[in-house]
Amino acid sequence: MKIVEISENLEKILFYAKQVMIVSGAGLSVASGIPTFRGKGGIWEEDSENYVNTKFATFQFFRNHPEAVINWYRNRLEKMYDTIPSEGHNSCADLEKTLISYSKKTLHVTQNIDGLLSKAGVKQLAEIHGNINFVRCANLLGKHRGKIVPFKMNYVNISNEDMFCEECSSPLRPNVLWFDEYYDIEYYNIDLVDNFTRGLDLIIFVGTSISTSYPYQLLEYSLIHNISILEFNDVGMIEAPQLFAFKGDVNKTLPDFVNVWSRILKK
Ligand SMILES: [Zn+2]
Numbered sequence: 041m042k043i044v045e046i047s048e049n050l051e052k053i054l055f056y057a058k059q060v061m062i063v064s065g066a067g068l069s070v071a072s073g074i075p076t077f078r079g080k081g082g083i084w085e086e087d088s089e090n091y092v093n094t095k096f097a098t099f100q101f102f103r104n105h106p107e108a109v110i111n112w113y114r115n116r117l118e119k120m121y122d123t124i125p126s127e128g129h130n131s132c133a134d135l136e137k138t139l140i141s142y143s144k145k146t147l148h149v150t151q152n153i154d155g156l157l158s159k160a161g162v163k164q165l166a167e168i169h170g171n172i173n174f175v176r177c178a179n180l181l182g183k184h185r186g187k188i189v190p191f192k193m194n195y196v197n198i199s200n201e202d203m204f205c206e207e208c209s210s211p212l213r214p215n216v217l218w219f220d221e222y223y224d225i226e227y228y229n230i231d232l233v234d235n236f237t238r239g240l241d242l243i244i245f246v247g248t249s250i251s252t253s254y255p256y257q258l259l260e261y262s263l264i265h266n267i268s269i270l271e272f273n274d275v276g277m278i279e280a281p282q283l284f285a286f287k288g289d290v291n292k293t294l295p296d297f298v299n300v301w302s303r304i305l306k307k
Pocket residue numbers: 177178179182184205206207208209210
C-alpha cells in the first residue's frame with residue numbers, strides 16, 4: 041500500500057530541486073519517547089506544579105537559581121539517556137545522503153534540543169534551539185564565549201567542576217534557547233540558516249507547529265519567494281498555494297517519501 045502519493049507536478053519539483061531545507065519540530069521525536077514541551081502531557085505540563093514554565097525556562101530564573109535549573113536539566117537528560125533515533129530521524133539521515141550524492145545542497149534546521157538527529161547521522165544540521173547535551177559558560181562578558189562543552193552525566197554527586205566554568209567560575213548553563221532570549225548567532229547557527237535561504241527552492245516542514253518565531257519567518261520567506269513547500273504533520277498547519285501536505289504519523293510518511301524521492305532521482 042502506498043503511504044504517500046506524489047503528483048506529477050511534485051515529482052518534477054523533487055527531481056529538479058537544487059537546494060533543500062528541512063525544518064523539524066517536536067513531532068519528529070515523539071516516537072523516540074521524547075514528549076513535546078508544550079501542550080497536554082508535555083514536559084512543561086508535567087512540571088507545572090513546581091514551576092511556571094515561562095518563568096522557569098528563562099535566563100532570569102537561572103541567574104537566581106542556577107542549581108535548580110541545572111538539576112532539572114540533568115534529570116531530564118537522565119530520562120532521555122537511552123532514547124534512540126526513530127524511523128523519522130533515520131530517514132532524514134538517508135535523505136541527506138541521497139541528496140548530497142546527487143550534488144544537491146541540503147540543510148536540516150531543527151527546533152528539537154534532544155540531539156537525536158545527529159545521533160541518526162544528520163551532518164548538515166542547525167539546532168536553532170540548542171542541544172540539551174551541551175552546556176556553556178553563563179558569563180555574558182566572558183572572553184571564552186562560544187565555547188560549548190558536553191554536559192557531564194554525573195547525577196549522584198554533583199561536584200563544583202560540573203557546575204561552574206573552569207575558566208571564570210561562573211555557573212554553566214544548558215546550551216538551549218530560553219523564553220526570554222533571542223536567537224544568538226554564535227550558539228544557534230542562525231547565520232548558517234539565513235545564508236542557506238538564498239537560492240532555496242524547496243522547504244520541507246516536519247512535525248512542527250511553526251509556533252516559534254524563526255520557523256514562522258522561514259515559512260513567510262518561502263511564501264514571499266514562491267519556494268515550493270512540503271508539510272509532514274499529523275495535522276496540517278500551513279496554508280499556501282504552493283503547498284504539498286502529507287498528513288499522518290511522520291515516522292511512517294517520511295521514510296516512505298524518502299524512498300519515493302530516491303527512486304525519482306534514479307530515473
Ligand atoms: Zn566562563
